[in-house]
Amino acid sequence: MVDLAHRGAVADTPGPATDELEAEVTADTAPVQASVDVAALGRRLLGSWADVRTRGRALAADPALHPVAGLSLDEQRERVLGQLHYLVEHGQVNRAFPVALGGHNDHGGNIAAFEELVAADPSLQIKSGVQWGLFGAAVLHLGTERHHRELLPDIMSLAIPGAFAMTEIGHGSDVASCATTATYDPETGEFDLHTPFRGAWKEYLGNAGKHGRAATVFAQLITGGVNHGVHCFYVPIRDENLDFLPGIGGEDDGLKGGLNGIDNGRLHFTHVRVPRENLLNRYGDVAPDGSYSSPIDSPGRRFFTMLGTLVQGRVSLDGAAAAVSAMGLAIAVTYGNQRRQFTAGSDDEVVLLDYQRHQRRIIPRLATAYAMNFAHDEFLVKFDAVFSGAADSDEDRQDLETLAAALKPLSTWAALDILQECREACGGAGFMAENRLVGLRADLDVYVTFEGDNNVLLQLVAKRLLSDFSAKFRHADAGALARYVARQTATRAYHGTGLRTLAQTVRDFGSTARSVQTLRDAGVQRELLTDRVETMITELAQRLRPAAKLPKAEAAALFNSQQNSLIEAARAHGELLQWEAFTRALDTIDDPGTHAVLTWLRDIFALGLIESHLEWYLIHSRLSPSRALAVGAYLERLITRVRPHAQDLVDAFGYDAAHLRATIATGVEAERQDEAREYYRAQREAGGAPIAEKSRAPKKR
């Protein structure tokens, strides 16, 4: 499809001519003066719940909600608990709860506000999330009206801090296999909650280490000798003196890699009896006589429906990851625009962000942060539609799950990558706690494995993609698949926006600059990214096809042999979703100068993705070697174009000094550099500078 000319050695493979690239970028953008309207872009970045976010961000600037350096573990935890009470006092925690109980039934706004707390302190965000987004949400979404009435007020007011006891030490991601049992006893009308062995201890639970007085406990519901699968139970765990109730035991997780404002801990149950009514019975109930009933017949679908109501954890982690990435970049870009090191042909030293490598490290990550922000807002809109009931069909819920499983891994990994690169880009200063980057990274670290391990989530995405694919080919043979692929390709060529266009351009014009230009076409970018997902899934479907006919163990082995490819395909899908969100967002940018800069940034995002998978595009003949070489060169050029706008782009995120709280982002570095330059300038003018030995003595070697 694409011409793969024979290419010789070194001298035959230069990059595209610099002048041509230059001319092309300039010509392309000459009519518009690229410049960022920071205020307008800032409003756009606040997204669909801008007012809520603005208020939430103002709250996050409140020093009462900030961590204090040097506190002991106990003091940190008490401070964050106090901050939760402060949120209650300021009416910040009720948005998602029923109107009848003083809430607003506003699910999207609730998450938006909650995400803003990460700018105050990730421990505060997550401990709030445990209390109201997990413990409270389990009662809200898995319980029924009587639970709401009886339990939610104390949860909302923090009278009862609680733990969300789902994960077991032996079953992190595999919730369906959790081993805690809840056996109904019709004699007493009680459930008997029991931990059968050490691996079934509930583990890593926020609020369980110290503050929790109750827990929503996930356990296998057994009644009449039948296991109806995992259900959730409301279980008091500590008395008012915070001593464990009879039958409850546990341990404190102690120090962690981050989030040390939260008292994570372990819980176990030795035949703990709770009344039948403590079953959160929205999706499954047990009558006094022990008979089980559920509005959902399929145990599998029931399980996923129950878990699906708790998707908001993933939504909010995605948003928090986007927010913290923006904060990290704001710190590093500000410092990189002020810190000088080494001279380059003049008296003045060069600011870090003028170095090509520094730009390469920072600016593509800035593009990723924008993509994450825009994708997150769409994700939140989808979440709100499902939870408000505006669009909550089974398919909507499945789409939301898949979106969560695709975006949360990408954004949380990206946040760690961004924070680490920012920390390194700030050198030793980046390692100082006072500059925040190390602390934020430490806190965000666990985001990649909690609320669904990233690798496990991506497998869910891949399975969904495969099942969508196989739905089209339920009874198809390999021939049908091949015809499908051929047809897809033909269709693309016909529409004239796809790969054929790309190849044609090379052949027809023979100009590197012209053909590179094609890569800036959004249709071509979409085609390249989409094609990769589709092809990967098609290949996987072909390889996995024999599984249906194999014995269970062999089928599992075949599936395992493709696990890595499955995860890579899911990641490609997530990247496409981010790209699409970024591209749709461009249509909402009215200011032409801002639009020009953001289009470059979107192109950087797209070309960065293509560059990171370049070997795939080459192996699959989607890009010719010369085109592939142009990707990197063109990326460099776009980065240079965006560089003057880097400060505006991070300023538009809207985090001010009260959020960043990083000494190096306060302007102190510019003051130091200005003082140094002034010192040397005055010395030169006064003529009192010592002469350098090397400029005095004749050089010898």
Add this chain to the structure above:
Amino acid sequence: MVDLAHRGAVADTPGPATDELEAEVTADTAPVQASVDVAALGRRLLGSWADVRTRGRALAADPALHPVAGLSLDEQRERVLGQLHYLVEHGQVNRAFPVALGGHNDHGGNIAAFEELVAADPSLQIKSGVQWGLFGAAVLHLGTERHHRELLPDIMSLAIPGAFAMTEIGHGSDVASCATTATYDPETGEFDLHTPFRGAWKEYLGNAGKHGRAATVFAQLITGGVNHGVHCFYVPIRDENLDFLPGIGGEDDGLKGGLNGIDNGRLHFTHVRVPRENLLNRYGDVAPDGSYSSPIDSPGRRFFTMLGTLVQGRVSLDGAAAAVSAMGLAIAVTYGNQRRQFTAGSDDEVVLLDYQRHQRRIIPRLATAYAMNFAHDEFLVKFDAVFSGAADSDEDRQDLETLAAALKPLSTWAALDILQECREACGGAGFMAENRLVGLRADLDVYVTFEGDNNVLLQLVAKRLLSDFSAKFRHADAGALARYVARQTATRAYHGTGLRTLAQTVRDFGSTARSVQTLRDAGVQRELLTDRVETMITELAQRLRPAAKLPKAEAAALFNSQQNSLIEAARAHGELLQWEAFTRALDTIDDPGTHAVLTWLRDIFALGLIESHLEWYLIHSRLSPSRALAVGAYLERLITRVRPHAQDLVDAFGYDAAHLRATIATGVEAERQDEAREYYRAQREAGGAPIAEKSRAPKKR
């Protein structure tokens, strides 16, 4: 050179046939039973100073040298200071110092022992390094006999803890531009040390925050109105009550991202007077009348010679990074071999390390850790040869510098990558401080930017490669370059071990399996890795050629436009060095079973490198698309082969429970899993297990 056949869409690009790969690996290895002699391999991994390391590692197992959880910042610092005294009392700190002063003049052994301390606590390693490897080494290597006699005894005994005051807040990597001045006053026979502005404060100095009583201060030596460049001065900073002496000021750096057992801090000098004799005058001296003399005429060479004597910091960071990587992998592999999650066609759940993705995450990193270990030992031998005087020509010293600048960045970055992947591979357990991974990663974080920022070091490597290259072509034109490249290629083909062979194989046999086999040929691997470095440097030299004729600023701009490529070329060089060390190490493995496993591991390292740069090999026509596709498939296969030996391979590193001190690596997880499996087995046998609802009810959807 390599056939790039036109390749169609999906269906036309399958991976190499699994059966062929399988047959080939099996055939290849059938004569030898692959198995690891853990004890013998363990001895080999201890390297050239095995006895020293064995004793050092025994010492590192001593609880007196371990950190204690939950200490305040002050308590952590006092504990580590106490541990330094403990090292003194146990005679552990004198190896590098002169025999006359009770030392052993054993430079390699000193570093080997010092590196082992990282297994006790990275803070202990680094604070020891500050005291004896930087502060003490500056006096040793930059001072002369009178300094040794007068100053070293108190440094060796820790009577005078000291700081190494090189870095300034405004000049991290650019030491030559540091702004602190030391102006000689012939009237009094003193140097006047002065900090002219805020950016010249000495920063991030271990021992400066609290414990340091003196410092070796780097400052511009000015005498008679001439600046002779950076020299080092011994400067008392605090009295016996730890109060600053007159003219000295400073601040405590406070909390950092890690290494919080060390009291880093800032220092500044307000016309502090020190006697003329406090100049560490080995490479430059000032007579009482103010006249300057040096055994090295060129100020540039003098500067680099002085800095070169301090290369041991980089040596020891490289070794520590290798050690901590091994520890992290020992924890994650042990856990991955015990922790079970999800079933795959049987009653038992699968251990994590049996999942393809988990193997893909862990085993290539295990190969990297081995490469780092072997490369480090060669590095240390080279270091010892230079510092013992056995081979210390200018060229030897330059080679050592280049080796340090190439290996330290690769190993310190790899350590962070390995520790992070290990932490994620252990899920929530990985985030608990009790399992060590987060703490080790936090401590190692700064290794990538201190003792030379990794990106800056790699630029030094690239410049050395370029100058070696241009030395061959000092007066050559582009034509000569092209002929060189052509000749190189021809030579390779002639020798029959190179790329030509690779291409021939494809053409001659047309068999994927057979051609893939070629990639396991060490000569082919060397050729592919070497060719990439040479080609990148040749391309860079061509692009930078015009710089010689350009005005200074334009030349700087041209250089900057290639900065990213320079760094990538240097990284490729470092990877080649690691591969070569790994390959040489194979020759020292006598046991055939161990040799077979380590050869697979070396191949995984090589193929992993090639895979990570696959787009380069494709663009430069060094690999055909079908060959490129085979790289990943073959890597998967080799990983599967090594997987059963993973535990042996981490056990051979020789870190035991007293070093790892990670709860999850103690066998506790295996106990939990066994208990759980026994519970379910007993339940099945007793017939008392509840029936699953889904196996009872007819399925509905």
